Amino acid sequence: MTRLNSEQLARFREDGYLVLRQRVTPARCAALSEVISAQLLESGTASDHAGAPVEYEADVGYAGAPVSRDAPGGHTVRRLRGAWQRHPLLQQWAAEPALVATLGQLFGQPVVLNLAHHNCVMTKHPDWGTATGWHRDIRYWSFAHADLITVWLALGREDANNGGLQVLPGSHRWQVAPEQLDALDFLRPDLPRNQALMAQGITLSLAEGDVLLFHSSLFHAAGANLSGQRKFSVAFAYRGADNLPLAGSRSAAAGEIAFD
Numbered sequence: 001m002t003r004l005n006s007e008q009l010a011r012f013r014e015d016g017y018l019v020l021r022q023r024v025t026p027a028r029c030a031a032l033s034e035v036i037s038a039q040l041l042e043s044g045t046a047s048d049h050a051g052a053p054v055e056y057e058a059d060v061g062y063a064g065a066p067v068s069r070d071a072p073g074g075h076t077v078r079r080l081r082g083a084w085q086r087h088p089l090l091q092q093w094a095a096e097p098a099l100v101a102t103l104g105q106l107f108g109q110p111v112v113l114n115l116a117h118h119n120c121v122m123t124k125h126p127d128w129g130t131a132t133g134w135h136r137d138i139r140y141w142s143f144a145h146a147d148l149i150t151v152w153l154a155l156g157r158e159d160a161n162n163g164g165l166q167v168l169p170g171s172h173r174w175q176v177a178p179e180q181l182d183a184l185d186f187l188r189p190d191l192p193r194n195q196a197l198m199a200q201g202i203t204l205s206l207a208e209g210d211v212l213l214f215h216s217s218l219f220h221a222a223g224a225n226l227s228g229q230r231k232f233s234v235a236f237a238y239r240g241a242d243n244l245p246l247a248g249s250r251s252a253a254a255g256e257i258a259f260d
């Protein structure tokens with residue numbers, strides 16, 4: 001990746017996200033998709049990857065999800081966790097020197113990949129792939145401060161039709177009162193105050209190989225997949241070297257990869 005220019009740096013600070021178009025070649029995206037398809041075939045079988053867990057739609061229980069793993073659609077994989085540990089191609093992407101350099105520009109310091117959060121491939125399926133409400137990733141994360149960045153690589157087209165991400169630009173800087181959030185820390189859609197915020201949402205349109213960088217306090221959401229084809233996106237979370245995970249927290253538990 002070439003260095004971000006001052007306009008891109010300013011846009012990320014203002015909007016809380018930035019799309020870098022065509023950053024990964026079609027051949028590399030195809031190779032990653034092949035790895036992911038093969039691992040999806042294995043998930044839930046006797047050859048399931050040890051130490052590389054899977055999250056099923058049934059586990060999150062969002063509206064429209066299968067009611068249990070034993071119900072129809074119960075083995076629909078929402079995400080392949082442990083992406084770093086799953087395959088060298090995923091590891092190479094997460095550690096890509098040009099990507100790390102871009103993140104270093106945004107953090108203004110050395111970069112650390114955290115393996116507790118994201119570190120996954122989102123595999124949004126038609127039929128049982130559910131919508132996700134407006135949330136901030138930082139809500140369940142524990143660090144000295146909230147400046148982490150998620151790197152989201154689209155391995156195919158992502159838009160409103162197949163459950164592409166929606167964002168509330170600038171929302172990483174918003175103050176939101178606890179009563180605006182539900183028990184899972186999603187923005188409550190029933191509150192007029194929140195409806196005015198949600199009306200500012202935009203659906204991102206990503207193409208194969210596009211990379212979305214977003215701040216861990218950015219409110220984002222996603223729709224269901226109405227396309228008839230699975231959607232694969234690779235997501236990793238990074239922090240600046242001085243932003244340590246809190247001792248004893250889940251954020252500190254899964255290990256990290258520090259880059260020079």
Ligand SMILES: O=C(O)CCC(=O)C(=O)O
Pocket residue numbers: 122124130131132137163220221222223
């Ligand atoms: O693809 C989705 O449904 C939402 C993914 C997301 O927002 C997340 O993993 O934080």
